[in-house]
Amino acid sequence: xxxxxxxxxxxxxxxxxxxxxxxxxxxxxxxxxxxxxxxxxxxxxxxxxxxxxxxxxxxxxxxxxxxxxxxxxxxxxxxxxxxxxxxxxxxxxxxxxxxxxxxxxxxxxxxxxxxxxxxxxxxxxxxxxxxxxxxxxxxxxxxxxxxxxxxxxxxxxxxxxxxxxxxxxxxxxxxxxxxxxxxxxxxxxxxxxxxxxxxxxxxxxxxxxxxxxxxxxxxxxxxxxxxxxxxxxxxxxxxxxxxxxxxxxxxxxxxxxxxxxxxxxxxxxxxxxxxxxxxxxxxxxxxxxxxxxxxxxxxxxxxxxxxxxxxxxxxxxxxxxxxxxxxxxxxxxxxxxxxxxxxxxxxxxxxx
Numbered sequence: 467x468x469x470x471x472x473x474x475x476x477x478x479x480x481x482x483x484x485x486x487x488x489x490x491x492x493x494x495x496x497x498x499x500x501x502x503x504x505x506x507x508x509x510x511x512x513x514x515x516x517x518x519x520x521x522x523x524x525x526x527x528x529x530x531x532x533x534x535x536x537x538x539x540x541x542x543x544x545x546x547x548x549x550x551x552x553x554x555x556x557x558x559x560x561x562x563x564x565x566x567x568x569x570x571x572x573x574x575x576x577x578x579x580x581x582x583x584x585x586x587x588x589x590x591x592x593x594x595x596x597x598x599x600x601x602x603x604x605x606x607x608x609x610x611x612x613x614x615x616x617x618x619x620x621x622x623x624x625x626x627x628x629x630x631x632x633x634x635x636x637x638x639x640x641x642x643x644x645x646x647x648x649x650x651x652x653x654x655x656x657x658x659x660x661x662x663x664x665x666x667x668x669x670x671x672x673x674x675x676x677x678x679x680x681x682x683x684x685x686x687x688x689x690x691x692x693x694x695x696x697x698x699x700x701x702x703x704x705x706x707x708x709x710x711x712x713x714x715x716x717x718x719x720x721x722x723x724x725x726x727x728x729x730x731x732x733x734x735x736x737x738x739x740x741x742x743x744x745x746x747x748x749x750x751x752x753x754x755x756x757x758x759x760x761x762x763x764x765x766x767x768x769x770x771x772x773x774x775x776x777x778x779x780x781x782x783x784x785x786x787x788x789x790x791x792x793x794x795x796x797x798x799x800x801x802x803x804x805x806x807x808x809x810x811x812x813x814x815x816x817x818x
Contacts, residue, residue, distance in 0.1 A: 506730065510734070510735060513736065523552035523748055524751075525748060526550070526554055526575050526748045528554040528556055528575065529557050529574040529577040530557065530580070531564075531577065532579050532582055533582040536582075538587075541614045542614055542618070545613060549609060550606055556578075565577040569623055572772065572776060575592060575748060576590060576599075577589070577590040588618075590622075591621070593622050595624060597631075598745060600622065624776075627691075629689070630691055634743070635685065636767060637743025637767060639682075639685055640763060640767045644737070645710075645734070647706060647708065651712070652714060659807070659809075660808065661808060663800055663809065666808065666809075667712070674705070678702075678707055682696060682699050682700045682703060695774065699770060703770075705785075705788050706765075709791050712795035713733065715795065715806075716798045719798060719806045720802070737762060738763045740761065740764060741758050741761070742764060742768065743771075759787070761787070765783075765784040766784070
């Protein structure tokens with residue numbers, strides 16, 4: 467029998483009565499979800515379009531060697547900055563060997579060599595440092611060389627692997643690790659609700675290790691898209707998945723059923739576009755290029771990128787970023803574990 471439009475004792479229901487009934491019904495959270503999903507759709511499209519649709523260089527660290535202050539070289543460099551509508555952060559090096567080492571250590575994205583007494587300028591780009599940056603620099607150098615009458619030779623110091631001509635494979639595998647990481651934690655909270663805190667962490671470690679192995683095996687062994695340093699790449703992917711899973715678990719402890727909102731916002735809306743995987747940091751809007759380094763997706767892409775293309779020059783910073791988020795997430799979860807919606811009394815075995 468449908469609800470009566472009249473309240474208790476047959477009197478008409480007031481607006482307060484109607485609001486109370488709506489608030490206590492399942493329609494309120496459903497309505498809130500409709501609004502949240504609509505907003506999330508717009509934010510998702512907007513964040514990725516803002517970061518990736520029109521990548522524009524802002525400041526590109528560039529090594530210079532040789533007689534770069536001679537008039538021909540100066541005209542070329544000034545022409546590059548004017549054509550790019552950006553500044554080349556020029557860093558002089560005593561030798562080409564030192565400049566190439568700076569590329570390997572990812573301190574610069576290109577090397578401009580202006581030999582003393584020579585007319586030809588050499589531009590060494592690094593496709594592995596950022597395919598879009600290398601392409602923009604190479605195309606612009608040819609045009610500026612013609613406009614200034616300066617012969618220019620363009621070379622690629624660190625070309626991308628044959629199976630990854632656009633340099634996007636690392637972004638995709640890191641994206642998979644991030645999303646599956648927190649989706650796995652969501653599934654544990656739904657289907658393994660009775661897990662106690664240490665058990666939940668242990669199973670998060672388990673699916674992170676297995677999931678990271680499968681991602682690396684599919685990309686390297688099955689598809690041959692990337693030749694990975696397998697053990698290192700596997701562990702980076704596993705750490706990424708575990709970090710992502712624990713970030714959701716932390717928010718689930720603090721916010722309960724609304725934990726997906728900050729997780730999605732942090733990891734997907736903000737973290738992935740600013741990670742430097744799809745668009746290199748010099749081409750991102752400046753705030754994103756700065757923030758992205760400190761978020762788990764950026765740490766994952768940074769560590770994986772160095773492992774694949776710059777072996778022997780791995781940095782501690784991306785691992786510290788992932789470890790920092792992991793430690794904070796685990797600490798919040800364990801300290802406030804009584805607020806987490808899952809778990810069971812200590813000593814009680816999970817129901818079969």
